[in-house]
Amino acid sequence: MNNALINLNALLTEADAQPTKDSLTDLVTPPVDVLLHELQIHQIELEMQNEALRQSHLDLEASRARYLNLYEFAPVAYLTLTHEGLIHEINLTGAALLGIERRELIDRHFSAIVAPKDADRWYLLFKKLMRHEEEKHTVELLLRRSNNADFHAQLNCQRVTTDLNALAMHISLTDITKYKHAEEALRKSQRDLNHAQAVAHIGSWRIDLSNNKLEWSDETFRIFGIAKGVPLTYPLFLDCIHPADRQLVDAAWKYALVGKPYDIEHRIIVDQKIKWVREQAEIECDDDGSLLSGFGTTEDITEIKSSQEALQHERAFLRQVIDAVPNVIFVKDREGRFLLGNQALAQCYGTSTEGLIGLTEESLNANVDEVTRFYQNDLLVINSCMPQFIPDEKVTHADGSVHWYNSVKIPLIDNNKCNKVLGVATDITDSKRTAEALRLANQRKDEFLAMLAHELRNPLAPIRNTVQLLNRQKITDPTLAKACHVIDHQVTHMVRLLDDLLDVARYIQGKIRLQVEHLELTDIINNAVETSYPLIESRGQALIINQTATPQWIQGDRVRLAQVLSNLLNNAAKYTNEGGKITLSVTQEGSDVVIDIRDTGVGIAPEILPQIFDLFIQADHSLAHSQGGLGIGLTLVRQLVEKHGGTVTAASAGIGHGSTFSVRLPAVSKASSVVAVEITESVLLTPKYRILVVDDYNDAAESLMMVLEAEGHQVEIANFGIKAIEQAPVFHPQVVLLDIGLPDLNGYEVAKKLRTLPETQNALLIALTGYGQPADIELAQSAGFNHYLLKPVDFERLFALLASSPEEHSDKN
Incomplete structure (x- = not known):
């Protein structure tokens, strides 16, 4: 084609030299056609070559696209790093694995996605590859995703040289977390x-x-x-x-x-x-x-x-133990056969421990009733799978002697079934004899205490009666009036002490009877101070009383609450040195009245404080025991306060820092007390009766007669039971105050006889005695008494009984 173009140029040059049209046409026409034809051929060839090149380019682009697709979505992450450790390239798999957009990863330092734990390892590996110490290396690293979640990865690293002779690194990265976890x-x-x-x-x-x-x-x-x-x-x-x-x-x-x-x-x-x-x-x-x-x-x-060896020794040891135990120990099956028995059982039945095995009670005990009862109890325990305690069980020994046992029978359960019973029996024969002796001694003690209380109450009766008589005289001398009040108060206190003497068991069991009324707290405090002040004064101690301006009203037993406070004041006085200070403070806290008694005494040791209200606990544990007492005062305080619905607590900073006792009682409104006053006043409007006083203690009878006569009653005295029965038809008494302990007939017999007489069958019979046991009260009720009063008489109650209508007593005749 090039040669054709050269020839064409030459011809055109010659034509310019000979401008004749005809001659030029004649000269160039054939060659131009040839050349044009050649040009067409070459143009076709060029188009074919261009098409081939275009097709080759398309094939190359398709191949490149397939490669890029394989690269981008391969199951393995591919990265290329620069010699500085920057990410130059990363496929989509790698970006997805890291949870970061690819454009954000480019030019980021690879160490930024390495977990801090493995950062140093990566740094050393990268340097080693870049320094030609190694060409390739496989390593496991902990990498971090964009959400700061770490994952395990395996990296195949290879150093490469780029076209510009720069060092770089190719990395294929695989997530191996699940393999690591596995x-x-x-x-x-x-x-x-x-x-x-x-x-x-x-x-x-x-x-x-x-x-x-x-x-x-x-x-x-x-x-x-x-x-x-x-x-x-x-x-x-x-x-x-x-x-x-x-x-x-x-x-x-x-x-x-x-x-x-x-x-x-x-x-x-x-x-x-x-x-x-x-x-x-x-x-x-x-x-x-x-x-x-x-x-x-x-x-x-x-x-x-x-x-196993120890168990064998232990079995031998246990055999020795159960044989040495004085209690009877045995195991029986459902048929009553002995599977085990100790030496005590063997001696009981006159055989050996080996001789017991396989035998029943019937083979060893001739008493059929006992054998039957034993077997019935065994079956009851086995069938119910419940233990049974059998007290006072009689057993006839082989020698014919009768013994008494307390037995415990326990079911032995194996695989949720019970076919055996374990028995442990304690011989209580000697204990029963001792218990009977103690019962008789206790009975004699009760009789003695009852008699002692009766004998102590008798002299108190005329004292109370005389004080009552003096009070009726409207004494104007303040000193004499106060003396009468002190005597009356102390008689009441002594009566309560006698009640405590007779009812110690009642305190221990918490069975305390209260005579509840509405009270002004000041009266209680004054009574308690009156009782305790002689002791406080004798020790040269200062007593300070702080009360609220508003009177505080409570509901309770006047004497018992005074006893609570006097016990606490006495306790403070005993444990405070001479010249010390005792403070009684009254405050209102919500719906409660709080009474605090503080002292500057010896205090309470921390180890004693939690048990200070327990029975027989005392702060003074020295051998001298200089403060005396039985250690029941604070126990009674707690029981009495709790009986009133209150609480009592003790606090102390320790030895030498004094102590504080706080009594908290429910408060009541003043209005509720008005009713009590009105009732009391109405009670004083007493009808006048013919009253027969039957008492062999002359001072008590005569002083009581003087009090009753001062109230306007007609009174006669009988010193013996028979005399009372003789006087009744003549005197026609409407009320009989009858002592129980008379020298001839006792009061119960007299009461029964009076109930048979027409003149006294409807009379008001009131027992007036020094015997105050519950059994005495029951006997009085069965004998026909309407009421039961203890000496010395509580005149308020007596006058209240006299003021009540006869119909109120008719159901008790």
């Missing part, structure tokens, strides 16, 4: 298995019978005392066995190889010490029955063996 789970499972075996002291092992090679678990190595990793063989195993057991173990293993069970206990020697192990194994064979391997376990049973 690997860790496998390791944990193996650790758990090792721990389980260590806890159970059971190791496992496998033997390859084709080459006689052993494999042991960690626990098996520990049991045998062999370091882990030592090559194991069956002869090595035999060397560990105690020489005396070696032949036995080898024979058992050989029997196992021919199908016998392998379950054997034997000794091994570890660090010159003997251990006991139990080995079990199963032999594995192929389909043809050829031996392949054996799998087994080794259990360290040294402690079990020691326990």
Whole structure:
């Protein structure tokens, strides 16, 4: 084609030299056609070449697209790093794995996606590759995603050189987190298995019978005392066995190889010490029955063996113990046969402990009733699966003597079934005799206390009667009036002390009777201070009383509450040095009245404080015991306060810092007390009666007569029971005040007789006595008494009874 163009140019030059049209046309026409034709041919060839080039380019682009697609979406992340560690390229898989847009990753330092834990490892690896110390390296690193979640990755790193001779690094990155987790789970499972075996002291092992090679678990190595990793063989195993057991173990293993069970206990020697192990194994064979391997376990049973030996010694020891125990001990089955019995039972029935086994009570005890009762009780315990306590059980011994036992029978349950009973019986024969003697002594004591109280009440009666008579005289001398008040108050206090003397058991059991009324707290405090002030004054102590301006009203027993405060004041005085200070403060806290009694005394030790209100507890534990007392005062305080619905607490900073006792009682409104006053006033409007006083204690009878006559009643006295019966038809008494302890007939007999007389069958009979036991009150009710009053008489109550209408007493006649 080029040659054609040259020829065409030459012809055109010649034509310019000869401008004749015809001659030029004649000269160039044939060559131009030829040239044009050649040009067309060459143009076609060029177009074909261009098409081939275009098609080749399209194929190249398609191939490149397929490569890029494989690169971008390959299951492995691909990265290229610069020599500075910057990310130059990363495929879409890598960006998705990291959770970061690809454009954000480009030119970011690769170390930014390495978890801090592995940052140093990556730095050293990168430097090593860049310094030509290695060309390629595979490493596992902990990488961090965009959400700060770490994952395990395996990196295949290779150093490369770019076209510009610059160093770079190609990395293929695979997420191996799930493999790591599976690997860790496998390791944990193996650790758990090792721990389980260590806890159970059971190791496992496998033997390859084709080459006689052993494999042991960690626990098996520990049991045998062999370091882990030592090559194991069956002869090595035999060397560990105690020489005396070696032949036995080898024979058992050989029997196992021919199908016998392998379950054997034997000794091994570890660090010159003997251990006991139990080995079990199963032999594995192929389909043809050829031996392949054996799998087994080794259990360290040294402690079990020691326990078994100890158990044997313990059984012998327990046999000695139950035989030495004086109580009867036995075990029977459902048929009543003895399965176990101790020496005490054997002696009871005149046989030996071995001779008891298998026999029943019927074979040993001739008393049919006893045997029947014993067997019925045994079946009751076995069938109900409930223990039973059987008091005062009579048992006839082999020598014919009768003994008494307290028995406890307990069901013995095995696999949720009960077919045996355990019995423990204590011989209480001597105790019963002692208890009977104590009962008689206690009865005599009660009789003595009742008599003592009666004799002490009798002299108090005329004192109370005389004081009442003096009070009726409207004494104007303040000193005399105060003296009468003190005498009356102290008589009341002594009466309550007598009640305490008779009812100590009542306090211990919390059975305290209260005479409840509405009270102004000041009266209670004054009564308590009056009782305790002589002691406080004798010790030169200062008593300070702080009360609220507003009167505080409470509901309770006047004497008992005064007893509470006087006990606390006496306690403070006893434990405060002479010249000390005692403060009684009254405050209102919500709906409660709080009474605090503080002292500057010896205080209470911290170890005593929690038990200060317990019975017989005293702060003074010295041998001198200088403060005296029985240690019941604070116990009574707590019981009385709690009986009133209140609380009492004690506080002290310790020895030498004094103490504070706080009584908290429910407050009531003042209005509720008005009713009580009105009732009391109405009671004083007493009708006038003919009253017969029957009492052999002349001072008491005569002083009571003077009081009643001062009230306008007509009174006669009878010193004997028979005299009272004789006077009744003549005097026609409407009221009879009758003593119980008369020298001829007792008051109960007199009352019964008076109820049969027409003149006194409807009279108001009031027992007036020094006997105050519950049994005495019951006897009085059955004898026909309407009411029961203790000496010295409570005149307010007596006048209230006299003021009540006859109909109120008619149901008690």
